[in-house]
Amino acid sequence: MAAKGKSDKSPAMQAALYPLDWMEERSGLIGGIKYFLFRNVPRDSSWGHTLGSATLTAFLVQLGTGVILAMYYKPDPNSAYESVQRINNDVTLGWLVRGMHRWGASVFIILIFFHMARVFLFGAYKYPRELNWIVGVLLLPLALLEGFSGYLLPYDQTAYWATVVGININGTAPFLGPYLASFLRGGAEIGPETLSRFYSLHMLLLPGAIIGLIGLHLYLVVRLGVSSPPWSKEAAGRERVEPPPARGSGLVKPAPRGVTRRPD
Amino acid sequence: MEPQQGQGKPHLPPPSLWPIGFAIGVVCILVGLVVNWPAAAVGVVLTVVFGFLWVRDVTADSRRRDAGTEPAGAGPESATGVAPPVPASEGETAMAPPEPGERYPRSVFLEGATIGLGAVIAGIVTVPIVGFSIAPIFQHTHHDEVDLGPITNFKEGEFVISTFLLDPSEGEITRRTAYIRNNGFILDKPSFTVLSNRCAHLGCPVQPNGPMFDKLKVEEKTKAGQVTLTPTLPAGGFGCPCHGGQYDQEGNRTAGPPVRALDRYEFYIRDGRLALGKTYSVAEVIGAGASARIKKYRLAGPGQHVDGPEQWFYPLQPPS
Numbered sequence: 003m004a005a006k007g008k009s010d011k012s013p014a015m016q017a018a019l020y021p022l023d024w025m026e027e028r029s030g031l032i033g034g035i036k037y038f039l040f041r042n043v044p045r046d047s048s049w050g051h052t053l054g055s056a057t058l059t060a061f062l063v064q065l066g067t068g069v070i071l072a073m074y075y076k077p078d079p080n081s082a083y084e085s086v087q088r089i090n091n092d093v094t095l096g097w098l099v100r101g102m103h104r105w106g107a108s109v110f111i112i113l114i115f116f117h118m119a120r121v122f123l124f125g126a127y128k129y130p131r132e133l134n135w136i137v138g139v140l141l142l143p144l145a146l147l148e149g150f151s152g153y154l155l156p157y158d159q160t161a162y163w164a165t166v167v168g169i170n171i172n173g174t175a176p177f178l179g180p181y182l183a184s185f186l187r188g189g190a191e192i193g194p195e196t197l198s199r200f201y202s203l204h205m206l207l208l209p210g211a212i213i214g215l216i217g218l219h220l221y222l223v224v225r226l227g228v229s230s231p232p233w234s235k236e237a238a239g240r241e242r243v244e245p246p247p248a249r250g251s252g253l254v255k256p257a258p259r260g261v262t263r264r265p266d
Numbered sequence: 267m268e269p270q271q272g273q274g275k276p277h278l279p280p281p282s283l284w285p286i287g288f289a290i291g292v293v294c295i296l297v298g299l300v301v302n303w304p305a306a307a308v309g310v311v312l313t314v315v316f317g318f319l320w321v322r323d324v325t326a327d328s329r330r331r332d333a334g335t336e337p338a339g340a341g342p343e344s345a346t347g348v349a350p351p352v353p354a355s356e357g358e359t360a361m362a363p364p365e366p367g368e369r370y371p372r373s374v375f376l377e378g379a380t381i382g383l384g385a386v387i388a389g390i391v392t393v394p395i396v397g398f399s400i401a402p403i404f405q406h407t408h409h410d411e412v413d414l415g416p417i418t419n420f421k422e423g424e425f426v427i428s429t430f431l432l433d434p435s436e437g438e439i440t441r442r443t444a445y446i447r448n449n450g451f452i453l454d455k456p457s458f459t460v461l462s463n464r465c466a467h468l469g470c471p472v473q474p475n476g477p478m479f480d481k482l483k484v485e486e487k488t489k490a491g492q493v494t495l496t497p498t499l500p501a502g503g504f505g506c507p508c509h510g511g512q513y514d515q516e517g518n519r520t521a522g523p524p525v526r527a528l529d530r531y532e533f534y535i536r537d538g539r540l541a542l543g544k545t546y547s548v549a550e551v552i553g554a555g556a557s558a559r560i561k562k563y564r565l566a567g568p569g570q571h572v573d574g575p576e577q578w579f580y581p582l583q584p585p586s
């Protein structure tokens with residue numbers, strides 16, 4: 003594969019590409035990345051289709067800024083508030099990084115909902131993409147939990163009382179609610195344990211789960227391809243087949259669908 | 267060629283209106299749980315009936331195929347589901363047939379042993395991790411009695427905003443507030459009303475509806491850390507700033523979302539000093555002051571009913 007391309011390239015180009023060829027020959031990674039990035043998408047895919055990658059970008063921003071904030075933040079009730087003030091006021095560009103993390107969190111959640119609305123309104127959750135919708139449904143509460151656990155960390159009055167109320171709302175769930183609240187608090191009362199617990203959830207468990215599920219989400223996107231918008235006159239890279247003849251369910255009879263074919 | 271990735275016929279479930287009835291049933295259950303029980307029963311019936319019809323509708327296809335009316339090999343499902351799988355000894359990825367009697371049993375044993383040992387190791391590792399993170403739920407949190415200083419600091423018939431450290435070793439984060447009123451003596455024993463400031467709705471701090479006399483604040487250094495006593499005149503009872511719950515001076519709910527009265531602290535008199543013990547929940551207080559009858563329950567979280575049918579939603583409480 004690599005040898006075929008070499009013949010028509012200048013020696014300088016060959017030398018430049020040699021590391022890539024070396025990598026490709028041993029790992030296949032270059033081909034894999036190309037396969038991932040240069041997939042066929044429907045010709046009439048719209049700006050709405052970019053909401054998923056926008057959400058991913060927002061998440062990556064949260065990851066990056068979060069890692070940096072964790073270098074300065076102290077998850078201890080007596081110093082958490084001061085450490086956040088220090089990030090805001092003393093650390094070089096700390097206000098910017100914290101602002102990105104803080105506002106980016108809202109952007110992340112808002113984009114998730116836009117992305118979800120796009121998928122819903124385009125009917126992109128239908129066969130064969132149902133599983134990807136389910137993965138998204140799992141990702142949504144994880145993202146909301148990230149917001150909930152992150153809200154406590156500045157440890158000011160708003161953070162504290164909002165978390166008290168939030169945990170107690172969980173506590174009113176029937177049967178296991180009191181135990182759930184106790185688990186979140188790390189005991190019967192909000193205390194030092196609660197802060198470190200939320201910190202750990204916020205920066206280890208939840209992001210880990212989200213990263214794993216995003217991986218699965220993307221795998222399914224690559225495997226199944228991007229869906230055409232509902233107004234599409236073209237099939238998405240493959241023949242559109244006629245749906246099976248309607249079986250009378252006794253209630254609704256679907257209108258026969260116009261079968262479109264790719265121009266040959 | 268085996269159809270792949272939806273190149274075969276789309277596996278569309280037949281359109282059905284039954285889910286709508288199912289959803290209405292679920293809504294009925296949820297609304298009924300809050301509003302009235304017969305509505306919930308109707309909801310259960312609707313849910314079961316429409317759920318059954320829905321499942322029947324959705325599975326009509328596969329049941330028909332099981333009955334053998336659909337020609338074999340017509341769809342992708344039949345290739346993966348109903349038709350027998352391609353044997354390992356056939357096709358492109360053919361495997362050499364296992365040597366009977368010699369290699370096969372041992373590989374089964376090794377496979378089982380690997381999976382089994384892996385499971386055992388995973389279990390051994392998981393148990394302490396899960397236990398470590400869940401244990402706090404089941405542990406009692408003991409704190410000593412909170413010493414609030416001599417009872418002469420509490421004027422009879424007046425409320426005092428009292429703040430104290432529940433556990434001085436944990437520091438300021440355990441600072442709690444109670445509204446304390448000296449009710450005078452009943453049968454030669456001092457009587458106090460000690461209301462927790464934790465709202466019975468979702469745990470925000472309730473505030474006295476009336477003036478606070480900061481200039482009359484008394485600070486007392488006891489073994490429960492710095493104790494502050496600020497006289498107040500909660501003429502309008504107590505109110506919660508978060509969602510508007512209102513309570514009278516006995517802690518009974520008068521308006522808003524709280525589900526019960528304010529929690530109270532047990533109190534003791536130790537050598538003429540007021541000491542607070544555990545917190546308990548209160549459904550309702552009948553009467554007032556020293557002669558009040560308090561419907562006392564085990565401490566429950568804010569927003570949880572301690573009496574009425576809703577209490578059955580919270581049959582077990584973690585130790586507190």
